[in-house]
Amino acid sequence: MNRVTPKIQTFAQDCESCPIRHRAVCARCEADELQVLEQIKYYRSFEAGQTVAWAGDNMDFVASVVTGIATLSQTMEDGRRQMVGLLLPSDFVGRPGRSRSAYDVTAATNLVMCCFRRKPFEELMLSTPHIGQRLLEMTLDELDAAREWMLLLGRKTAREKIASLLCIIARRDASLQLSQSQGELSFELPLTREAMSEYLGLTLETVSRQMSSLRKEGLILTEGKRRITIPDFDKLLEETGDDSDGGFLV
Amino acid sequence: MNRVTPKIQTFAQDCESCPIRHRAVCARCEADELQVLEQIKYYRSFEAGQTVAWAGDNMDFVASVVTGIATLSQTMEDGRRQMVGLLLPSDFVGRPGRSRSAYDVTAATNLVMCCFRRKPFEELMLSTPHIGQRLLEMTLDELDAAREWMLLLGRKTAREKIASLLCIIARRDASLQLSQSQGELSFELPLTREAMSEYLGLTLETVSRQMSSLRKEGLILTEGKRRITIPDFDKLLEETGDDSDGGFLV
DNA sequence: CATGCTGTTTGATCTACATCAAGGAGTTTG
DNA sequence: CAAACTCCTTGATGTAGATCAAACAGCATG
Missing domain, CATH: 2.60.120.10 (Jelly Rolls)
Structure with a gap:
């Protein structure tokens, strides 16, 4: 599944x-x-x-x-x-x-x-x-x-906002590349921290802190500033606050 | 004008x-x-x-x-x-x-x-x-x-959110009643404080406090809980944070 | 190889709003 | 007309995230 x-x-x-x-x-x-x-x-x-x-x-x-x-x-x-x-x-x-x-x-x-x-x-x-x-x-x-x-802007926490954004971008990205290993997704972040903060209604510092926190907890891996790997997509999805089957689409 | x-x-x-x-x-x-x-x-x-x-x-x-x-x-x-x-x-x-x-x-x-x-x-x-x-x-x-x-949910302060909502409802309401005295608008609030808070991404206490604050400053007048009068629409509009000619429409 | 420059991280502190709590005002109900 | 209800207000306190500040990493430039 x-x-x-x-x-x-x-x-x-x-x-x-x-x-x-x-x-x-x-x-x-x-x-x-x-x-x-x-x-x-x-x-x-x-x-x-x-x-x-x-x-x-x-x-x-x-x-x-x-x-x-x-x-x-x-x-x-x-x-x-x-x-x-x-x-x-x-x-x-x-x-x-x-x-x-x-x-x-x-x-x-x-x-x-x-x-x-x-x-x-x-x-x-x-x-x-x-x-x-x-x-x-x-x-x-x-x-x-x-x-x-x-819903995201009005009710989600900073952590949930970041997780949601990463999941959405990962999903969209995965849809473009047919090749994807089971559960693990990797993509190039197309947005700067500032752009992310503008999207999420946060400051860039908060975005950076939350990214660091997700990284420390192993929910995401980073190479350089932009390359993101999500070792377990479902696990990150749990951090979004969404219903488990809620299909976000941007 | x-x-x-x-x-x-x-x-x-x-x-x-x-x-x-x-x-x-x-x-x-x-x-x-x-x-x-x-x-x-x-x-x-x-x-x-x-x-x-x-x-x-x-x-x-x-x-x-x-x-x-x-x-x-x-x-x-x-x-x-x-x-x-x-x-x-x-x-x-x-x-x-x-x-x-x-x-x-x-x-x-x-x-x-x-x-x-x-x-x-x-x-x-x-x-x-x-x-x-x-x-x-x-x-x-x-x-x-x-x-x-x-924009409202992501970037506006509680006060700006309330002012925006009141302006929007007043506008919509005014469009239904052709009669309106110059500058002064009066209407029945169709939402409870809780509903307002759900709309604005706030808690109902914050909504109540901001309403009180606008009332104390004379930007709005109230009769009972629901009847709102805006003595000077333009003045309230200044509190919304919007461009002066930004035409909100819900 | 210093000199920016841009984007990022991290720390210290502040504050707007949330949360918790109590009481009031206006109704409906028995 | 008390009791119970819903909706609203106000106060005291807590906290997530903003703000201020410094430094770093990667790159381009002269």
Whole structure:
């Protein structure tokens, strides 16, 4: 009973050609739509730390992450920051119509995005119901993730927050590499301590202390600053405070 | 320059007949769709405190709030609770397909919901693109609200949290009653101190203390336990920590 | 090879909020 | 109209995590 994989959809089952959402199974792509998408799409690369869009920008494109990681953040006037979303490969950003809120979109690692110019994309959406359907599914998943995160932010301890984040990243990472040894997971942390703290509603010092504490207790192993190995995933999962079968998904 | 109203869509502009979303302007209702919706809809009433659906239930309906207020909560194994959504009249609950997460849905006040049986609703959605469109818009708004709330949960002080909540409820309430004296808002708090604490990630004692503190400073006036009057909305808004023009929407 | 520079760790101290505890105000109930 | 209930307030005390501060590790730079 391996609890790591079940909830994970791997790229293996994906529709490679659907640029909207590689992650999910897509059996509805039709040639002419894809052709239109082909015409309005273009790629953009960003270096780690570069800003994709500032809060308040009128983004003239919508995009999906091809490789790398981007973060979605809000900032208060006095500089307090809260990350509100983590964009991993196949995740989508941008919305039809106006958003009331404004987020910074920042590359956490080197990043490649597949962009679609907004206007033609919106037109395509109107004429192609299933693209709207797809976006609805994705948005509902994001909403679920945001609400899980609200529980984390509002009620979890620092230790539980860290454990939760590590489990989520490990899960997502494992879903990309089909090879994984039983129970043991190893991955490169894509976030600095500061970015983690912004995500978890903590300070970077607290993040560092909790990481050290997990390390001392043998729940995680580290090589250098970024390489993390989880010798026993289930054991770390117990530290998250989640129901044992709660399937987090970011 | 009245900052209270601008972001609020009033019922005045609403399409009364569209059961999906009264709040937004709907110019796309077509007779035959409405007829189908008519056939599959039914009303349910709940008393304050009653549970509409438990976490883990397979809800066999989707629904929109007609009158009253419902809350969406998650609970951890050890009983820690976090409210993740507040459903006000015209808000929608339920989703096509399965949700990974499970929420309790509870009536905070007496509640009337307009329900649609799930199966036929989903079928209607497939055959009627604009209903999906509408749901996408609503879901994106909810996602924005959830993300605003993440900022609140992760980074705001207790005082800022209370001020934010009061401003949000006052705004929503004002949008329902067209009559409002300049700057002064008065409303009935639909939540107990405990419910507020669950929403804000605080304890009920802290909520009570902060309310008292705001009262002592004259930022709010109270009659009994529930009636709140905000003599100067802008002043209270300054306590929220938000950008002055940040338009919260729940 | 010193000189930064960026990201991290660890320690000492402080504080906002939680926790524990008691009592009050407004109801419903017998 | 007492008893019991629910919801709220206020006080005393405890603590998780913030803040302040110093130093270190890995890298790039001149």
